[in-house]
Amino acid sequence: MFLDRIVATKHEEVSALKQTLQIGQAERTIADLAPALGFERALSGRNRPVGLIAEVKKASPSKGLIRPDFHPVSLAQAYEEAGTDCISVLTDKDYFQGSNEYLKQIREKVRVPLLRKDFTIDERQIYEARLIGADAILLIAAILTKSQLSSFYTLAKDLGLDVLVEVHNRPELETVLDIGKATLIGVNNRDLKTFVTDLKVTEQLIGLMPKGIVAVSESAISTTEDVAFVREAGAQAVLIGEHFMRQPNIQQAVNDLLGPVTNEGTTR
Numbered sequence: 001m002f003l004d005r006i007v008a009t010k011h012e013e014v015s016a017l018k019q020t021l022q023i024g025q026a027e028r029t030i031a032d033l034a035p036a037l038g039f040e041r042a043l044s045g046r047n048r049p050v051g052l053i054a055e056v057k058k059a060s061p062s063k064g065l066i067r068p069d070f071h072p073v074s075l076a077q078a079y080e081e082a083g084t085d086c087i088s089v090l091t092d093k094d095y096f097q098g099s100n101e102y103l104k105q106i107r108e109k110v111r112v113p114l115l116r117k118d119f120t121i122d123e124r125q126i127y128e129a130r131l132i133g134a135d136a137i138l139l140i141a142a143i144l145t146k147s148q149l150s151s152f153y154t155l156a157k158d159l160g161l162d163v164l165v166e167v168h169n170r171p172e173l174e175t176v177l178d179i180g181k182a183t184l185i186g187v188n189n190r191d192l193k194t195f196v197t198d199l200k201v202t203e204q205l206i207g208l209m210p211k212g213i214v215a216v217s218e219s220a221i222s223t224t225e226d227v228a229f230v231r232e233a234g235a236q237a238v239l240i241g242e243h244f245m246r247q248p249n250i251q252q253a254v255n256d257l258l259g260p261v262t263n264e265g266t267t268r
């Protein structure tokens with residue numbers, strides 16, 4: 001299964017990271033860094049009626065190469081000019097053709113909060129995310145134990161990062177809610193094991209979330225009807241990658257899909 005392969009690769013990467021990233025040294029370096037930008041705060045005070053996390057995504061396991069003329073900084077700058085609330089940057093090399101370097105380069109040029117989109121399975125990756133300039137990390141319930149979800153969440157927060165916790169089914173959501181820490185939860189409409197997408201997953205799961213959670217609908221959103229559907233289901237934000245990556249004019253595509261910036265965001 002593909003997800004198992006991805007996780008196996010992550011274990012190899014973490015073994016290598018153990019040789020280069022010493023936790024004590026990382027803690028000292030992080031203590032001297034400027035505070036991270038408020039990822040969750042940007043979504044709560046969003047620029048449009050629905051918040052937007054726009055993704056910098058060159059390729060994916062389900063679709064192969066998506067954006068042949070891939071210039072990560074230019075793409076992120078176009079997202080920033082389009083009034084994107086947050087940007088997601090895929091840093092996985094083997095399956096998404098991403099890179100930590102892309103995130104670092106974007107951090108230098110863009111003042112929008114950045115999500116390090118990767119498959120976190122070890123605490124060293126959380127230190128690494130902060131060191132390369134991320135403002136938030138992703139924790140995927142499908143690949144973590146309850147205990148890992150809880151301890152990784154706390155570590156990320158202690159390092160000044162926000163956390164997007166991702167679920168795809170009811171048992172995963174129940175685990176996350178039982179831990180009782182997550183305030184920003186993403187519902188991935190894509191089953192990471194089969195790649196099948198269905199926006200109804202958003203409808204099913206957001207209805208089970210308590211008030212006060214910032215709910216994000218992730219994946220397979222490409223039309224104004226899709227956006228309307230997930231908003232109606234209760235999503236306060238959307239995470240969109242492939243659709244924007246296939247457009248020649250990113251700014252135009254963001255405005256066509258989500259409308260103009262209104263600065264009328266509200267908190268729930």
Ligand SMILES: O=C(O)c1ccccc1NCC(=O)[C@H](O)[C@H](O)COP(=O)(O)O
Nearest residue numbers: 060061062192218219220221240241242
């Ligand atoms: O995108 C994939 O094919 C994929 C396969 C296996 C695990 C994760 C995968 N994608 C990660 C994501 O969550 C998406 O990049 C993100 O939600 C944006 O989705 P989309 O708008 O459909 O590009």
